[in-house]
Amino acid sequence: MFEKIILLCWAIWHSRNKRIFEGKHTEAVEIVAFADKYWKELHAATSVVLQPGVRSDRNSVRWEPPENDVVKINFDATCVRQPLDPTSAEAKAAVLAVHLARERNWTKVIIEGDSFVVISAIKGTSDSRAGYGNIIMDIQRISEDFEEFRVQHILREGNRVAHEVASLSKQGDYHLFDLPPLIHSVISLEMC
Template sequence: MCPVCNEAADTIMHILVQCKIAKACWQVFNAGTNIEGALKFIDWLAGILEGQSKNSKAKILTLCWSIWRSRNDLVWHNKRWTILRIVAKVWEYLSQWNAAQNRGYSVPLIPTVEGDEATTWVKPQHDTVKITVDASIFQNLGMAGAGIVARNHDGHLILAKSICSPDVMNPTLAEAMAVKEALSWAMEMGWSSITVESDCMVVIQLIWSSTPMRSRLGMVAEE
């Protein structure tokens, strides 16, 4: 049985098209889910992609992936996604993909700063303040939030703060705004030597890009 609705067999056609959760997601996209005579998913997909633009095809395929991810998260981790989260993940995936394909920047294969690519927190250099940022999307509130923590070279907590960004539903943009806030905060505090740390690879790629910052953030916001 379908682990999402428990109302029909757990087939690809049902999970991605016929399940009531899938139908609700497609309605958000204003895309019909009833292709006459389509009994198999591949036939339905061919029908709904016909005549669509490249961008629309990308959104449709990414929504299929997001719905499938939500199904697997429920099966393997007992985590149920809301319809808003499933749809929001589409914009997150597409934003990250488009940013990663941008030819205006590349990420060094070898870390350029001690601690880059570390999976645990690494102390900064002497007399340097490390500011760690992390953003989250609160879909039920229609806003983003971020935590910002500053530590000294001994690893001791100096200060911490949180910020809220109303109407921001793009995870990458939320993380970029948190980094910007961290830099402004450092200036206000008069810290002369700082390191800002983020776990969002896309934001890190954007920072290392040779493209002007205004253009890069505009690209993310439009997604």
């Protein structure tokens, strides 16, 4: 119960900031509904991770290559340069991955990320009426164009390469096939 109260206080504070800095007014009923929905998403995400039997040795998490005729794209919010909340940034990174797959005419695609909330929303197992809901609906719409489309969750430790490559975007432009030695060493560690 205490966590719900804290979450509601955060939602009120967030709404207050939107009103002050963006001029957007939110009704009290909407704030409560947002906090309730957010609580349910948070509870769904954490209940899976905290279940008995879920792998607790996070260091043993490794990136797994896809089947031969499938392209896997790992996404990470670090590549998003817009000022967004973390979940919206993860959703934006996911839609960028889907757009890349479509632009490259890849027909069998897996997108993989470390945001359980975003992955669940794309799969349709959680409500996507949050601020990033339009991004999720865009991903779901585009996914129908692929012959095969899968979405997978991976723990952050297994998504390190995507995180490191994405963080390069903060340092400026880079060519995907001319990555710094740090990235090559991270990839080598992942493949061991």
